[in-house]
Amino acid sequence: MAIVSKTANSASFRNSRRWLTVALALYFIYTFIPIFYVIVSSTKSNADLFGTFGLWFSGDFHFWQNLQDLFTYQDGIFSRWLLNTILYSVVSGVGAALFATFAGYAFSKFEFVGKKLSFALVLGAVMIPQTALVIPIFLLLSKVGLVNTPWAVILPSLVFPPGVFLMKVYADDALSNELIEAGRVDGAGEVHIFFNIAFRLLTPGFATVLILAFVATWNNYFLPLVLLNSSDNFPVTVGLSQWYALATSGSGGAVLFSIVMAGSLVSIVPVIAAFLIMQRYWQGGLGAGGVKA
Amino acid sequence: MAVIELKGVEKSFGSVKVIRGVDLKVEHGEFVVFVGPSGSGKSTLLRLVAGLEETSGGTILIDGRDVTNLGPAERELAMVFQSYALYPHKTIRGNMSFGLEVAGFPKDEIRQRVDEVARLLQLSDYLERKPRELSGGQRQRVAIGRAIVREPVAFMFDEPLSNLDAGLRVDMRIEITKLHQRLGATMIYVTHDQVEAMTLADRIVVLDKGIIQQTGSPLELYEHPANLFVAQFIGSPKMNVLPAAFKEGRISINGGVGIEAGKMTGTDVANVGIRPDDIEISPDGTGLIHGKVDVVERLGSDTFAYVAVPGAHAVTVRAPRDSAVAIGQDVGLTFRPERLQIFAVDGTSLRLRPGV
Structure with a gap:
């Protein structure tokens, strides 16, 4: 008897598709509500924020006023925080992605003593939350006098074990050994091969790790909270939470709620932009045609 | 052209002996084919000659020079891989120029040499294309072209035709024979296909379990196999x-x-x-x-x-x-x-x- 699978026209297929759509729609709403709340809230005045329904716009469009307040409050320190966050995230993201690419390539393509052990350590490090390491990092960095400098955030963020793992797996898959050997036969040195042949083919993996490391640093709160103490060095996360604390303590900062909302919105825009810009680099298939699979 | 000499060459991966003491001399301009079933060590032996694997014992001489501990480039050999191993982000010209660029040749000379080899292999029309825009046979010709451009002392082929369909394989086989006649270069060719071995080789080296079972001209092996393994492996x-x-x-x-x-x-x-x-x-x-x-x-x-x-x-x-x-x-x-x-x-x- 022939085995007939479901086709796009069969009733059971349409039924299961319908349920899947419903399930995904619910999940979408669940994840989108907080973002929607931020968007709606950032258009409200402080009074409307508490006086109107939270998930819809009030009649009074206060967005531009909120933005203006955001960038002028406390002599416009928010711009400073935003620049700090960009600096920390870009440097950490690029640095972490580069190190991850170097390490992943080495793990994938070279044999060396202690390879298994070091890779096991990398995998183990993936399991350890950075939060658990913040106090030791603080003690280490205070010994060398780097606490309360940008390096206090950047140096620890350059270590990104999930990136190393991703790049190892990606290099295994996307970069054939024969291609590297062809480079060697052609007389190219290892560094030359890495930058002229391997790196080009690892670009999609590099872009992925870059965006992950970038976002991780962008969203990092606890590390800068512990390691930075002057407001000038704060990233947006720590700065906004301080304003929020100020607002809830009620010491004359109640007006800050709407500014915090606008600040939250402004702080997620660059991340979304980064995702959109990096998207085209994720497209794999660059290796197609070079080696026959 | 080069004389390649292997003396007691051994190779182990961990505790597994893959090549167990191979002695072989490949003469000037000779076309030698290593043939054997999978796991016989034929590819490993080629990679040892090319310098892509380190020997565990024995010496390799090229034109009398001990190259056992030299890297692939210093041996001045060229290699054609089964998967072509073209650089996918470079054009055909870029692929063929790469070795010469690394060696620091002047731009004019590179251009001239690449053009010449492209003409020889009928690739002139494709020089500005990327590898993925070429057919399997064309890609393999580019890989061969990349090898020729460098004017190596000898050519290594690692199952270069295995990825091509049957008809194209026969065509390329004939092209490689012609190429050998034209260049007169020393060539070592690895294949598991005994028909390829019989048609291409001046001399066939039959390998099994890391040991040379017999060396000889195709007809010698066919008429006078040294043992049951060779007798059954050669001939179809x-x-x-x-x-x-x-x-x-x-x-x-x-x-x-x-x-x-x-x-x-x-x-x-x-x-x-x-x-x-x-x-x-x-x-x-x-x-x-x-x-x-x-x-x-x-x-x-x-x-x-x-x-x-x-x-x-x-x-x-x-x-x-x-x-x-x-x-x-x-x-x-x-x-x-x-x-x-x-x-x-x-x-x-x-x-x-x-x-x-």
């Missing part, structure tokens, strides 16, 4: 092997009638081998052995009959294309005793022929 269809024994000055085949053993006195005869083209089908009741026709394959140029012989494996017979042989027919099989290969218990060939 395979040589037929029948159990045999030495009895009172005669060699009894498959327990049946014996043939004159001539001067041969050895008692350790275990098998005889006979090529399908050396057997003739005769009417039932005649011939040296008997069987029933199991399968008949008509290829147009030839007819192959597979005859079930009691007490032995099926015997393959190459019959004329218009042979009337039919499935289920009882037949006798005859062959000239001097075409028999006789093998000892350990598989080595007993070169003495009956009647000699």
Whole structure:
């Protein structure tokens, strides 16, 4: 008897598709509500924020006023925080992605003593939350006098074990050994091969790790909270939470709620932009045609 | 051109010995093919010569120079890989220029050399394209071109045709033969395909389990295999092997009638081998052995009959294309005793022929 699978026209297929759509729609709403709340809230005045329904716009469009307040409050320190966050995230993201690419390539393509052990350590490090390491990092960095400098955030963020793992797996898959050997036969040195042949083919993996490391640093709160103490060095996360604390303590900062909302919105825009810009680099298939699979 | 010499070359991966002491000399301009089943160590041996693997023992000399501890580039060899291994982000010109650029050649000379080789390989129209825009055969030509441009002392080919479809493989085989004639360069070629080996080689090296089983010209291996392994590996269809024994000055085949053993006195005869083209089908009741026709394959140029012989494996017979042989027919099989290969218990060939 022939085995007939479901086709796009069969009733059971349409039924299961319908349920899947419903399930995904619910999940979408669940994840989108907080973002929607931020968007709606950032258009409200402080009074409307508490006086109107939270998930819809009030009649009074206060967005531009909120933005203006955001960038002028406390002599416009928010711009400073935003620049700090960009600096920390870009440097950490690029640095972490580069190190991850170097390490992943080495793990994938070279044999060396202690390879298994070091890779096991990398995998183990993936399991350890950075939060658990913040106090030791603080003690280490205070010994060398780097606490309360940008390096206090950047140096620890350059270590990104999930990136190393991703790049190892990606290099295994996307970069054939024969291609590297062809480079060697052609007389190219290892560094030359890495930058002229391997790196080009690892670009999609590099872009992925870059965006992950970038976002991780962008969203990092606890590390800068512990390691930075002057407001000038704060990233947006720590700065906004301080304003929020100020607002809830009620010491004359109640007006800050709407500014915090606008600040939250402004702080997620660059991340979304980064995702959109990096998207085209994720497209794999660059290796197609070079080696026959 | 180069003379490549291997002396006691060994290679182990961990505790596994892949190459167990290989001695071989490849002469100037010679086309040598390493052939063997998978796991025989043929590719590893090539990679050892190319410098892509480090030896565990022995020495490798190129033109008398010890290159055992030198990297691939310093050996001045070129290699063509099974997967082509073209740089996918570079154009065909970029692929072919890469080695020369690394070596610091002037731009004009690079351009001139690449153009010349592209013309030789009919790639001139594709120089500005990327590898993915080319067909399999064209890509393999680019890989060969990349090797030629560098004017290496010798060429290494690692199963270069395995990824091509059957028709293209034959075309490329002929192109490689022509190329060898034109360049006169020393070439070492690895394949698991014995037809490729027979057609391309000046000399074939048959490998099994990391040991050279036999070295010789294609016809030498075909006519005088050193052992049962070579006998069965070289030639298509395979040589037929029948159990045999030495009895009172005669060699009894498959327990049946014996043939004159001539001067041969050895008692350790275990098998005889006979090529399908050396057997003739005769009417039932005649011939040296008997069987029933199991399968008949008509290829147009030839007819192959597979005859079930009691007490032995099926015997393959190459019959004329218009042979009337039919499935289920009882037949006798005859062959000239001097075409028999006789093998000892350990598989080595007993070169003495009956009647000699």
